[in-house]
Amino acid sequence: MALIVQKYGGSSVADAASIKRVAKRIVDTRRAGHDVVVAVSAMGDTTDELLDLASQVAPIPAPRELDMLLSSGERISMALLAMAIHSMGFEARSFTGSQAGMITDATHGAARIVDVTPIRLRDALDEGAIVIVAGFQGFNRDTRDITTLGRGGSDTTAVALAAALDADVCEIYSDVDGIYTADPRVVPKAQKLTRVSSEEMLELAANGAKVLYIRAVEYARRHGVLIHARSTFSSAEGTYVLNEQHERSEQFTEGGPMEEPVVAGVATDLGQAKITVVGVPDVPGKAAEIFKIVAKSGANVDMIVQNVSAAATARTDISFTLPKGDAAVALRALAGDQAEVGFESLIHDDQIGKLSVVGAGMRTHSGVSATLFEALSIAGINIEMISTSEIRISVVVRGDDLSEAARVVHTAYGLDGDSDAVVHAGSGR
């Protein structure tokens, strides 16, 4: 008898039929003898519809009221889910973020969880009830106002509940059946990973893998929560995201200790843009000046390269990548300070693609980057930028080349499966 936390995204509870299917799945878990706590997102497009309504009545909605509005979405889905379970003959109780003891700071729209006090949830579990909790929302003790957690909020709710209740596993359900060695829509021969280390998962998520939100994975890593990413539409095992202690646990060491693959997966990201600051005076402190300006603009810099200076001009070019959405503010900020910095011009390129190879095995294996560069050169794909971390190598290529690059690299590392992977549609909040 285990305590299992399950999270269902918006696409898993999009309509009455889906809610009943999810209810059945929860009941099956209960029938198997487990205690079940469920974190649920708002139905399908509810959140977008509410946001649309808000924009119709107020150009810039008051943050406190926007959270009050959006938090109603999960109230609807969780109450319906609890009813559905109830009508199957099982006791189920739904709880709002505040009833569940999801205490956050007062940052409306992007609140951080500061404490979880699931007293009412424990009581309900002790009374044999299935517990349904509104994902994405919390409560601030000082203002006594409702807050929302922002993107990936429901995943974070689930992981935070799993940590606070010391659950055996946190199952994150979506319409994708696990973590793949690459995006199956890009690399048909991508294979589902049975397990991946949380540090690898963080690098994959940070570099384009969409299945899990970084924030939830970080929370799980910090609190030792075992995540199991799986599909709402099949009962097949998905992918386990393991921390050190899990990697050593019996569940995952039967048949000898878990052997680390050199490369866990290949992540692709078309959401980045490149900005090149041309003709920067090659004197100390200029780079610092530039990135202070960019940081002040709120833009999130990812990769940076500085060309060797052309001796004649004593000037150099500095290129960096950032999310496409941040490019405009960064360009405006830089242009505004062009005189002070003394650069010649700015080049904006949003036709780039980023490919990342991630694997904890890189620490102990050499030649990993060589394989990458060789595969790309054989395919005639030009590398524009390179950056590396302890367990990741990322390269920037033309956006049009990204898919082919991913396929050849995936093959080069021996990640190809025998058959093509099954592809599903996009996932919910």
Place this chain on the structure above:
Amino acid sequence: MALIVQKYGGSSVADAASIKRVAKRIVDTRRAGHDVVVAVSAMGDTTDELLDLASQVAPIPAPRELDMLLSSGERISMALLAMAIHSMGFEARSFTGSQAGMITDATHGAARIVDVTPIRLRDALDEGAIVIVAGFQGFNRDTRDITTLGRGGSDTTAVALAAALDADVCEIYSDVDGIYTADPRVVPKAQKLTRVSSEEMLELAANGAKVLYIRAVEYARRHGVLIHARSTFSSAEGTYVLNEQHERSEQFTEGGPMEEPVVAGVATDLGQAKITVVGVPDVPGKAAEIFKIVAKSGANVDMIVQNVSAAATARTDISFTLPKGDAAVALRALAGDQAEVGFESLIHDDQIGKLSVVGAGMRTHSGVSATLFEALSIAGINIEMISTSEIRISVVVRGDDLSEAARVVHTAYGLDGDSDAVVHAGSGR
């Protein structure tokens, strides 16, 4: 500077445009220098849509979860309304039933208000904010669960807030601009009343007038709250519902004490059915027996008449009226005990109409009933049943005759206006 509580029904906040219009109205009241507390219903058909969703996932939804579900409707409307006001440059804060201190018993779906502790509302008012409260919902202290008040809930919320905050007036907005001497859809010459006593209002509401809910009027009468029923779509004064202390107050006695009309209005009701128990043994206790059975069935008996016994058979007929919706259960209950009671048969008639003449002046004026009976006889309308209270005379006629009956009686009591009244559509929750 007064404290004004306003209630807006679902039809007043049906869409973004309506919400903005209501927001402007609230802001205007604030600009006039008043403190404003608003109770708002769910948008348009939200409640019906949520009920429909519930029925799709569960044949008989769990009451606790149904309240959790339905209470989300007001969260949406109140947050949007607060945003709209905020974007007009005024501080506005929305509060759920529990945040507003609307404490109820634990009867889900039909909770009774047991206490109102509007501490957070007072704080918000002291800080100069406009307060928006979710109508229709409350909170039970023991179970710590959300409850809903049932039909007319939002009106009751508004009146309860007005009482707890000692407001100067409770304005109930709907798409009808006040209380009329009759339903303008039935009697075109009906006139809007500038004021009506709460006891008259109770009789009118109890006998078919739809503008205000009995429950809210009773609460206002018990707590001395002054109700002003008016239209969302015009700034014209509506109808004041007065208690004794108001009738004596300066606001309503300038130009001499308020003179009571003999008849305040004519109410019509097509929602009743008649059941006749035929051939009841004319022995003591039979009536008691019959109405004990009916009461046990949960049916709500209104009028009762017993014919004089036919000496030959020593049997009599007993007829009574009740809401059409209650007829089925009452008939089933009576049929089940036919042997014990010893009556001969049951007649069910749902083609009746009830006309009521209401006026506090009846206490002091005679001949009121004569006028009624004469008017109907001249029109050739047959009276099937008669019942009276201290300030009301009700008669049952054929449903097809009800409209004409209302018109001739309205004329007979000199209630006709010079011009026809403007008619609006039905009102919200």
